Amino acid sequence: MKKRHPELLIPASSLEVLKTAVIFGADAVYIGGEAFGLRAKAKNFSRSDMEEGIKFAHEHGVKVYVTANILAHNDDLPGVREYFEELKEMKPDALIIADPAIFDIAGEICPEIERHISTQANNTNYGTYNFWWRLGAKRVVSARELSLEEIKEIRRNIPEEMEIESFVHGAMCSSYSGRCLLSNFFTGRDANHGACTHPCRWKYSVMEETRPGEYMPVYENERGTFIFNSKDLCMIEHIPELIDAGIDSLKIEGRMKTALYVATVARTYRRAIDDYQKDPELYRKNMPWYLEQIVGCTYRQFTTGFYFGKPDETSQIYDNNTYAKDYTYLGIIGEEKDGLYRIEQRNKFSVGEQIEIMKPDGTNAEVKVKRILDEDGNEQESAPHPKQVLYVDLGEKADRYDILRRKEIE
Secondary structure (H helix, E strand, O other), rough: OOOOOEEEEEOOHHHHHHHHHHHHHOEEEEEEOOOOOOOOOOOOOOOHHHHHHHHHHHHHHOEEEEEEOOOOOHHHHHHHHHHHHHHHHOOOOOEEEOOOHHHHHHHHHOOOOOEEEEEHHHOHHHHHHHHHHHHHOOOOEEOOOOHHHHHHHHHHHHOOOOOEEEEEOOOOOHHHHHHHHHHHHHHHHHHHHHOOOHHHOOOEEOOOOOOOOEEEEOOOOOOOOOOEEEEEEEEEHHHHHHHOOOOOEEOOOOOOHHHHHHHHHEEHHHHHHHHHHOHHHHHOOOOHHHHHHHHHHEEOOEEEEOOOOOHHHHHHEEOOOEEEOEEEEEEOOOOOOOEEEEEEEOOOOOOOOOOEEOOOOOEEEEEEEEEEEEEEOOOEEOOOOOOOOOEEEEEOOOOOOOEEEEOOOO
């Protein structure tokens, strides 16, 4: 098996987050348009934003994949055709598809764009991979239920040039490969059309009707994963095993996350991958830094999911689904003017506060906010209004696309 240099694939919910992902180390980003993706609550991209985002990424040598992974109903299909005609002009690098009808339409309208098969298609064996390969797919996203040993077996039984993409960090869906029925059942919002209300994150117990008051844990069977309130997947400590399994693309979940989350996870996995490929001992030496960074962003408890065998309820379920937040996202550095940096503020901060400049190279600089001005040049003591455009004096040099954040004191 050839030595692989895995792609780091990062999610982006908006143009701002796409640019952050590119600058902070992504090899590729995946995004959703305003239709036909499975994250309707994500901001998603207008046509103009998508065009600008693809152009920006390509200028930096980064690929862009567009999700079109709904499970389509009859009345979706005419719109899919129109959508793909638009995408054909914008030239993304790949389409992520789950539905065979959508796959077929993409091959007809834009055959020059790679087609990747979404995890929604429940890709659990090498026969499925070969099936999609024969139909023209370049890549298949593995089901979350697969172990590394199963992925190795898939790699041995598919064409060498066929690519395997696997999730390595983020939320673990509580249904079979994310084909969730809970949201529709409880709230009338269809997760398979991108409107998921995340009922898997709610707290549940099961009670049999003839035994009121007797609560029982929820288990999974041998064929499916129906685990509620799961921990987040984190494979930062297992980069060598992921590469050894023959995975071509290491995928981060989180198309609804902030720029701070994306920047933190992207630069941490970027450094971990690069360190390991430069020197495995360097990777092991820097492990405390990787873990500190990952834990420092918005997170829940972590698990390695199914990669090392089928987990039990103790490794997947926990009692507290409240996020621990070590840092608050304040904004992204824009252009500089007379020593002041333009930002679009995301959370309140004030003159005199200690904040951090977070840089793509892994360094952070502590600075004190010296001045805050509005767009008209008026001085402000604080920035209380979300998305207000401001100019700030940080007393130190910052670079465009650096992240501003504040460490929260417990």
